[in-house]
Amino acid sequence: MSNVGFRIFTRLPRPDQALVESFRGVPTPNIADNMNRFFCVDTAIKPMNSCQMLGTAFTVRSSTADNLLFHKALDMAEPGDVIVIEVRGDTINAVTGEIMMRYAKKRGVAGFLIDGLVRDSGAVKELDFAVFCRGANPMGPYKDGPGEINVPVNCGGVIVNPGDIIVGDEDGVVVVPPGDAAGILKKAKAMFEKERNIFKAIEAGSYDRSWVDKLLKEKKVEYIESTFTEYNRGIV
Known part of the structure; x- marks a missing residue:
């Protein structure tokens, strides 16, 4: 019997990397306008530095105030993945900090998109690593679980599926379904x-x-x- 709520799906349906890379430099408003102004993450989730975000969604559903599954995701994610964390918008406990960010960057992870908080915000501003979240708090997380990896998650009011294309800039974050990506990209570039x-x-x-x-x-x-x-x- 499946242990629903405490599972790790080891396979991720990644889109072609060339397709993902084609979105680099395309403004998020142009992308959003060509998805009928849907698929935009809550504006409360903001960039913590000037780095733009582009990559494939590697999703994590975590219990609030906990980052055990987040840590496992760090070891599983591949270069070019954006780790997307659902913690139900928790604004009490941070779920990541400078150590995890540096480790992710070293492994080629493209960034963190977190429906929650981080800490070490001063260091984040200096890192060449994209982090979008709801803010910062020094109060750290626990490592008890449960949680799930590579399942659909809710991040800032948008359902993010494993393998979706994540694009983030100074205006915010949009989530692009891979099956529609080529058509959306063509329209966004024309706009x-x-x-x-x-x-x-x-x-x-x-x-x-x-x-x-x-x-x-x-x-x-x-x-x-x-x-x-x-x-x-x-x-x-």
């Missing part, structure tokens, strides 16, 4: 190029804004030739 052309048009003074009035007309906006105060006093 990025379109925006570059808009920037050029703005500088040239030729940016067409007629779409705003057109859309308002279609939605039947009402124009009132009065101030709000006059209108409410019946002065029209």
Whole structure:
């Protein structure tokens, strides 16, 4: 009988590394816009330094205030993996610190995405290693379990499946399903190029804004030739 809640799945369905790498430098807003503005991790989960995040999700579901399964994930993850930790948004106990981050970096792990806290935040700022989390607290974790590795987890309100593509920058984190990744990437890059052309048009003074009035007309906006105060006093 399976020990549900205390299991380690040893196999991870990783997407092609070239596909993952193709997302490097693509802004997260462009990616999110082409997923109908879903799959964006809660804004409370922020970068702890200036490092951008890109990699394959290696997931861990952990009990709050505990990092035993997180430690096991450090030894199992492969270069290019982002270790994604679900601790139910716990903001009491940190679940990792500088030692684990340095060890992960040495092994080629691409970063940590944690729905919880870290500590040693000053050191994190100096490390060339991507860490996104809810904040910092000196109170450390225990090592009792239970937990699971390589199962779907909830991170910042987004379900992250093992093998999903994780992209993080200064705006936040988006989670890309591998089966849709190629199409999303194509659209996101096209949007990025379109925006570059808009920037050029703005500088040239030729940016067409007629779409705003057109859309308002279609939605039947009402124009009132009065101030709000006059209108409410019946002065029209």
